[in-house]
Amino acid sequence: MKITCIGGVGTVTGSKTLVESNGLRILIDCGQFQGLKQLRELNWEPLPILPSTIDFVLLTHGHLDHCGWLPRLINQGFSGKIYCSAPTAAVSKLILLDSAKIQEEDAKMANEGKYSKHEIAEPLYTVEQAEKVFSHFQIIQPNENVVLEEGIEAVFTNAGHILGACSIELRLENKVVVFSGDIGRDNDLLMFSPTKPKKADYVFLESTYGNRLHPDTDPKTELEKYINDAIQNQGTVIIPSFAVERAQSVMYLLWQLKEEKRIPDIPYIVDTPMGISMLELFINHKKWHRLPQEEFTSMCKMFTMVSDYKETIEVIYNKQPKVVIVASGMVTGGRVLSYLERYVGLPETTVVIIGYQGEGTRGRKMLDGAKDIKIRGKYYELKSKVVEIETLSAHGDQKDLMNWLSELEEKPKKVFLVHGENEAADELRIKIKEEYGFECVIPWIGQEFEL
Template sequence: MKLTFFGGAGTVTGSKILLEVNYKKILIDCGLFQGLKELRLKNREPLPINLSDLDVVLLTHAHLDHCGYLPVLVKNGYQGKIYCTEATRDLTEIILLDSGKIQKEEAERANRYGYTKHKPAEPLYDVDDAKETLAHFKTFEENVWHAIDEEIRFKFINSGHILGSVFIVLEVKSKIFVFSGDIGRKEPILLHPYSYIQKADYLVIESTYGNRIHENVSIEDELLRTIKHTYTKRGILIIPTFSVERAQEIIYILSVLKRKNLLPNIPIYLDSPMGVNATAVYFKHTKNHMLTTADINSMIATVELISNIDASKAIVNDDNPKIVLAGSGMITGGRVLHYLDKYISDKKNSVLIVGFQAEGTRGRALLEGDREIKFFGKYHKIQAEVFKINAFSGHADQSELLDWLTHFTSPPTLTFINHGEPHQSQALKTKIKTDLGWNCTVAKMNKEYYLS
């Protein structure tokens, strides 16, 4: 048996883990690299797997860094199935179609304005490639064993990270493998909390926040404070928003504040076709979250959902105070760039960061105090105020990761720590060894790990 990490090792992006068991090759997640250019270039490198030998892909959840490379896999000849939950399948459809559209648009823009070294710039994949990928999906229920063959079976268990997200448990010849994907919060805003697992011979655990504890603050109060501060300046509040989970959480909190009559009388927009579609999927899968019918109706009444491009342009060009939620969450693309293009150089406006920002992203540059950021082929001076709510996270912090680990009845033979920047993964490794006494290692990119 052998594990190889082709992504998500030493970084929080591009998750791909290959499990080889004699005659079977199983890929856990198939994500896109984002952030630093040196990472993004890896998306153009051929995956060192013979795709005709790859038997199946198991998907933990629908975030782009876990599913965004799937169309490349299919485009390059993968003919097998992609297994996931129904909610993950529905969200992945939205995310891959949007990704294909954005990549094509960005390539066309780069060619039109000449800010590319490639002649011509080509998208990694397009909408047609994404549509072809969707034909490979097969969905399965959670908490039930499903057979891959006579000797291998798997089970999906709720991880509480986003709608439909799961831990993957694989039983191979009496050995248990557990892949965490991304682990949610112990007390999430909308979802059911993560489930505990009792046994693993080999465990792969994420470490996005392996070195820190989330702030124990009122998200409602923090959000309201930023809204009121911007409103007193007669400014515009721009919230770069992850379309899946974060957008729905913010809309819910805004609806609560509205019901309490605490919000200024200004329009609120979710200007993101993907965010709008993801919200519809969210409302469809009522068993996967804790929202009531009254909650959903209140959310719909609080925020205007924008998909139409002409409506979006009109909102961008309206200088009156407003709150705008727009993708992408790390400002790597999407409609948020059009709002920043017009408003980021005006000090009466505000930008609120509400999620993890990977190295090399424009969101990270804002948080680190850069005075200008580049997009649309030019540099933009940052005059708007930049705020961050640290408590807004879909990832477990160090204490929550330890809480999840302590429910194993015995230590795994070996625990692999991945999906974290190096200092985060090393910090979690030290914590696990010190507090639990477990045998663990930080996963290395492209290194082969042979297992007994």
């Protein structure tokens, strides 16, 4: 068996791991690179093998960094099945359509504004190409054996993180190889705790927060403070959010605060069409989350849902203090850019960062104290207050990742630390070696392993 780390190593984006066994090729995730320019440029590069020679894709979950390269994979010749949970298929459809639409719009604006270095700016893929992915989805049930071919089976188990997210146990050549996907938190607000693996010869474990522990603080109290402070100064609160699960978590906390009369009666707005669409998925896939139906219904009534971009413009130019949840979570694109163009120059504005910010993203630069940020070819002075609520991350921290390994019945031959920046992965490597004695490897992009 040969395994090649095509993406999602040394970084938290572009997850792609190729498994080759007895002439069969299986791709675990097919993500898009985000953040640093040199990473984003990899999205335009061909895979080291022809997509037409890949037999299956096994998808852990529907975030862009795990599913966002599927349209190009299919456009370049892949014709096989994409196995995933029902919520993951639904989430991926929303993510891919939204991504394609944003890319088409960005290319159009770049061409009209003439700020692209290319003679003609093109999207990475179009809406039409994204739609061609959907017929390839093959829905699996969690904890059931999926026979890919004689002697090769896969089992998908709950990973927490977001709706439908799974870890994947691949059984082949009398070995068990476990791919963690993105591991959620043991005490997540909406998701169930991740299922821990019992057996594994080899483990590919994410290490996003391998060097961090989430603060032992109450995110609801932090939100309460930031909102009340901003409103007292007649300011607007902008919460860039991942539309999938994080937006719903923030909505739930704001609803609780409002019910408890701890935040004022002002407009609370959700301006992310994808985030709004996700609310329907929470209704359709109740077994994948723990939000009570009656509370969910009451929560939704509290918010003004904005889908049409004309409404976005009206909200942006309304000077009334307000709280806006808007995509995207790493401030890489989408409607949040329109809000920031208007509001980052106002000292009374508060921008609340609530999720992991990849290297090179606007969100990371804002947290790191940038004096200005570049949006659509123009620089904007950053005068607004930028704060972070770390406890709202959908990723497990070092303690959660260590705990996920705790029920392995036998010592794995190796643990490969992926989906993490090098410093985080290395600190997790040391921790795992000290506590469990497992041998850990930190791969680089393109590295091959024979197992």
